[in-house]
Amino acid sequence: MVVGPHLHGQERDRLASAEPRTRRVAWAVTATVAVGYATNSLITVVAGGLRGAGLLAFLCCLGVVVSLQLAHYSQGALSWPGRVRFVTLLVQGLATFAPAAWVGPQFGAAAGFLAGSMLLVIRGGARWVLYLAVGAAVLVAALLQGQPWEPLNLVYAVHFTLLTGLMLYAVGSLSTIAAELRDSRSDLVRMAVVQERLRVARDLHDLVGHDLSAITLRYELAYRLLPAAPARASEEMRHVLDVVRQATVGAQFVTGGYGRMSLAEEKTDAAATLSAAQIEAGIRIPDVTLAGRLDEVMAVVLREGITNVLRHSKAQQCQIELVVEGDTVRFQVANDGADAVPDDLTARGDGLGNLTARLAEVGGRLTTRSEGDWFYLTAEAPARHQAGSSDRHSTDGFSPTGWTREAGVAQRWGPKMASGIVVVVLAGYAVTMLLNIVWMYSGAAGALGAAACVAIMLVMQLLLTFGLLRKPWMRWAALLVEAAAAFLPLAWLHAPWGGMGGFVAAAVLLVVTGMVRWVLYAALGGAVLTLAVLTGTSVSMGAWLTISTLLTGLVVYGVSWLVTMVAETHAARSELAHAAVERERLRMARQLNDVLVDGLSQVALKGVLACRLLGTTPSRAHTELERILELLRRMLSDVRHVASDYRNISFIGEVDSARAILAAAGIEVTVDLRLGTLDKKTDAVLATVLREAVTNILRHSTARRCVIEGEDGRLTIRNDGVELPPGPRPVHSQHGVGDLARRLDGVGGRLEALVEDGWFKVTALL
Incomplete structure (x- = not known):
């Protein structure tokens, strides 16, 4: 993937403009829907004849229900202490069901709010149990009232409660999702960068480290062969140049990928390496093609196994075998040079620990054992396991849908879940329309005709909601079909029917653009009200039909927008993660180029020179070999140091991470550091300050x-993205920054925050 300034700027502008608007619109839709459904509940009980003190008491209960519902909509409600959530739900439940004592059959008009709250503030599968329990409680309370309920009315009451709860959950999650997805952006990007560093650290050990070890081994062999066997020494030096070229490719492979390892190639290299080390080798690897990543992983197992034989044993024999039995691949590297081997060897050291992680990615496992002088390294994996893309540098492993935060509504809403709930909500509205038709109008033929129209509206709405109609004329055609299906039943029903214009109102909001859509949306509500008046519908029923039409339109528009928002925001987060990884990869490539590629070039050059001198001046060839060995030992030390830095992020590593993350978010970064040598404690504190x-x-x-600036005893981070009055800002009272302030207090430092000339500045003083 090519990432340039244009992409980052475009992504930055899109997120900067979309996220505040997302939160504002989400809150507007949420509040309007809550107030609208509360109004409809009030209309329902008034139409049922409730007046006087009973109505006033119901209004108080309804106010409590709506207030708690809006509180549950707030970001972070899911992370409230358990006792707080229990109390708020208990109070909302009492306010919901208490009116059953005096309201009559309409008591459950606000029960949907409680069902929605259960989904918003309860964790795990229990929330769905409690959500269904609210519907069951409505049924039980209705039966206990002793009213002459018709079965259809009971079904409608339970259905509408559960549908309203699911709809309020979906719409109420909009604002929380908008905020949490923004908040989690830095965490996801940071995870992507850290994962890339760990990958490089692992590959440095497994791939480049092996090559450097093999090169060192061959040059040491050539060095020892001089002056007694110059012909053998010359042959080894010619062979080692091929390994140097392979190591250069391996270094490029680690940081960007110029190909992929294969078991067939590693088999050839293993045979040559063991022969050069004068180790008798028995290699039994059949010509089989392993699926997906498995071939590459087994190649790494072979390379690491040979490395361990050369480094950690006094082996005289080495047996390598690959066996495919059914759906299992078993690969074994054994040698006869083992000393005492602990049982938990795979948990120790970088090499075998890395192999364990690689095999886990393809559903496999690594085991080690010793029998006498023989040590056995065995890798087993499913032959047909597909762990993902064969691109080892893919960032799919940290995709937003795969990563979870413990207390977050947004992480519940992957694209699939959002789509599923939206389908259920739309189907639920269609069922509500059908129940209203059956309840309010008689005549099987008329009901079936209206049901056919509802089915057409549902299909058109699903096409619009999920963006399946790509061309504008197709969307307009769907809108017109919906409108026709909504008003056609008037020809035989002769009066507005429940929810008739809701889907049409949603289609107007989805298809028409600009302020015109809101004008048409309001006009549609006015048309329903006018029809109600002209057909002699009661005032309360006319108001209910009008509000239901507008609310249904707003809800369907909101949940349709939810699907789009979840998909686009997840995609945006993935783009940010990919961009951060690409920048981090380029930075690491530059660093590894300094450590490896330049050094390998020198090794190759000195190796060629030593080969030429061998025939004419053996003593100078001997000297060149000494220099090559010294250079190789230094490179091995540098590789281990770099790999360790990638695993254990220091302040300097955190600075590099900050560059990548901020640049991926489209923020221009300037770094000016003159901190000198930092002790371990100070380094850790400054890294934490910078990260926060x-x-x-x-x-x-x-x-x-x-701007990140540092000099002895001071680190300052400034940004131009605040709209606060100038002057000092409190630090101890703020979450995150307050933690940093207290940590600095603990080491004798302090934290200062200041707004100056439109810039927010945080300074850590040590």
Whole structure:
């Protein structure tokens, strides 16, 4: 993937403009729907004849229900202490069911709010049990009232409660999703960068480290062969140049991928390496093609197994065998040079630990054992396991849908779940329309005709909601078909029917653009009200039909927008993660180029020179070999140091991470550091300060520029993305920053925050 300034700028502008608008519109839709359904509940009980003190008491209960519902909509409600959530749900439940004592059959008009709250603030599968329990409670309370309920009315009451709860859950999650997806952006990007570092650290050990070890082994062999066997020494030096070229490709492979390893190639290299080390080799690897990543993983197993034989044993024999039995692949590397081997060897050291992680990715496992002088390294994996793309550098492993945060509504809403709930909500509205038709109008033929129209409307709405109609004329055609299906039943029903214009109102909001759509949306509500008046419908029923039409339209528009928002935001987060990884990969490639590629070039050059000198000046060839060995030992040390840095992020590593993450978010970064040598404790504190500051920039600002400055005893991070009055800002009272302030207090430092000339500045003083 090619990532350039244009992409980052475009992504930055899209997120900067979309996210605030997303939150504003989400809250507007949420509040309007809550107030609208509360109004309809009030109309229902008034139409049922409730007046006086009973009506006033119902209004108080309804106010409590709606207030708690809006509180449950707030971001972070899911992470409230358990006791707080229990109390709020208990109070809402009492306010919901208490009116059953005096309201009559209409008591459950607001029960849908409670069902929605159960889904919003309860974790795990229990929320769905409690959601269904609310519907069951409505049924039980209705039966206990002793009213002459008709079965259809009971079905409608339970159905509408559950549908309203699911709809309120979907719409109520909009604002929380918008905020949480923005907040989690920095975490996901950081995870992507850290994962890439761990991959490079692992590959440095497994791939490049092996090559350097093999090169060192051959040059040491050539060095020892001089001056007694110059012909053998010359042959070894010619062979080692091929390994140097392979190591150069391996270094490129680690940081970007110029190909992939294969078991067939590694088999050939293993035979040559063992022969050069004068180890008798028995290699039994049949000509089979392993599926997906498995071939590459087994190639790495072979390479690491040979490395361990050369480094950690006094082996004289090595047996390598690959066996495919049914759906299982078993690969074994054994040698006769083992000393005492602990049982938990795979958990120790980088090499075997890395192999364990690689095999886990393809559903396999690694085991080790010793029998006498023989040590056995065995890898087993399913032959047909597909762990994902064969591209080892894919960032799918940290995709937003695969990563979970413990207390977050947004992480419940993957694209599949959003789509599923939207389908259920739309189908639920269609069922509600049918129940209204059956309930309010007689005549089987007329009901069937209206049902056919509802089915047509549902199909058209699903096509519009999921964006399946790509061309504008197709969307307009769907809107016209919906309108025709909505008003056609008037020819035989002779009066507005429940929810008749709801899907049409949603289609108008989805198809028409600009302010015109809201004008048409309002006009549709006015048309329903006019029809109600002209057909002699009661005032309360006319108001209910009008509000239901407008609310249904707004809800369907909201949940349709939810599907789009979830999909686009997940895609945007993936793009940010990919961009961060690409930048991090380029940075690491530059660093590894300095450590490896330049060094390997010198090794190759000195190797060619040594080969030429061998025939004319053996003593100078001997000297060149000494220099090559010294260079190789230094390179091995540098590789281990770099790999360790990638695993254990220091302050400098955190600076590199901040560059990648902020750049991926489209923020221009300037770094000016003159901190000198840091002790371990100070290094850790400054790394934490920088990480928290970068997180705050991504979560709570609209920054376009960030400056990171440091000198002895002071680290300052500034950004231009705040709209706060100038002057000092409190630090101990703020989450995140307050934790940093207390941590700095603990080491004798302090944290300062200041707004100056439109820039927010955080300074850590040590």
